[in-house]
Amino acid sequence: MAKLQKSLEKREALVRATIHLVNNSGFHATPMSKIAKMANVSPATIYLYFENKQDLVNKVYLDVKTKFTDYAFQNHNEDIPVAEGFEKIWKRIADFKLKEVEEAMFLAQCDNTPMIDEPSRQEGLKHLQPLLDLWHKGKQEDIIKPLSDYLLYAYSINPLSFLMVMQQRGVFKIDQDGIEEAYQAAWDSIKK
Amino acid sequence: MAKLQKSLEKREALVRATIHLVNNSGFHATPMSKIAKMANVSPATIYLYFENKQDLVNKVYLDVKTKFTDYAFQNHNEDIPVAEGFEKIWKRIADFKLKEVEEAMFLAQCDNTPMIDEPSRQEGLKHLQPLLDLWHKGKQEDIIKPLSDYLLYAYSINPLSFLMVMQQRGVFKIDQDGIEEAYQAAWDSIKK
C-alpha cells in the first residue's frame, strides 16, 4: 500500500536522466536501458511511472516547461508598467536558463525537433499566456511595436535559447554584463 | 569506368529524401531503408555515396549550410556601408528561409540537437565569416553596438530560424510586411 514515498525520488531521477541523456545523444539515440541505468532503476520500473518512451519524453517536456514558466512568472504582477514587467520576466528567464542549463537546453531541443508530440507541444505553449497578455497590453498602450506575438517572441525571448545552447557547447560564455547587454538588445528590438 | 552520370541525380535524391524525412521524424527515427525508398534506390546504394548514416547526415548538413551561405552572401561587396550590407544579407537570408523552407528547417534542427558531429559543426560555422567581418567593421566604425558575435547573431539572424520553424509548423504565416518588420526589429536590436 505504499504510495509514492521513494517513488517520487525515482521519478525525479528518471526525469533528470532523461534530460541529461537526450541532451547529449538525442531522443532516439537514448535507449530506455541507459535511462534506467543512470537513474539506478530497472528498465521495467520506468513503465511503472510512464506509459512508454514517448509518454516519458512528453511528460518530461511538460514538467520542465512548467518549472520554467513558473520561475519566469514568479511574483509577476499584472499591474506594473509594461516595460518594467517585461524586464523582470526577461531577466528571470535569463536567470533560469543560466542556472538550469540542462533544462534550458532540453527545451531548446524539444522546440526544434519532432521529438514531442503535437498535443504536448500545444499544452506547453499555453504556459506562456502571462507574457502574451503583457505584450497585448504593451501594444494597446503604444509602448511596444505592433508586431505579431511570434515576432515579439522571436526577437526578445528566443535569442536566449540560442545563447544558452552556445554556452552549453562551450563556444561562448555569458556573464552579468552580457545579460544586461542582451536585455538591452531584446528591448530595443521590440520597444516602439 | 563510368563516373557519376546518373550518380549526381541519385546523390541529390538521397539528400532531398534525408532532409524531408529527418524534418518530419528526426534523424534516429528515419531508417536508411526509408531514405532509400524515397530516393528510389536500394538501401545498399546509399553506401556507395556515403560511409554510413552519420556521414550521410553530416554531408547533408554541410551541403545545405553551403547552399545557404552561398545564397546569403551572393554579390556581397565588402566596400558598401555596414548598414546597407547588413540589410542586404539579412534580407537574402530571410529570402532563402522563405523559399527553401525544408532546408531552413533542417538547419534549425541540426543546430539544436546532437545530430551533427562536432567537426562538421565547426566546419559549418566557418561559412559565416563574411557576416562576422561585416560586424567587426560595424563595431570599429561605431555603427553597431559592441556586442559579442554570439549576441549579434542571436538577436539579428537567429530569430529567423525560429520564425521559419513556426511557419513550417503552420502556427504562423510571414508575408512581405512581416519581413520588413522583422528586419527592423533585427536592426534595432544591434544598431548603436
Next chain:
DNA sequence: TCGATAAAAATGAATATTCATTCTCTTTTA
C-alpha cells in the same frame, strides 16, 4: 560501327545488433 569486356554502379536479401516492451519472480510495505 560494332561487339566484347572489365570496371563501376546498383541491387535485394541476409546478418547481426540494438532496443522497447513484457513476463515472471522477488522484495518491500502497510
Next chain:
DNA sequence: TAAAAGAGAATGAATATTCATTTTTATCGA
C-alpha cells in the same frame, strides 16, 4: 499476509550494414 513496487532476463520487432549477384557503361580492338 496481501498488495504494490521493483528487478532482471526474455522476446520480438526494427534497422544499420554487408554480401553475393546482376546490370550498366565506357572503352577499345577489329
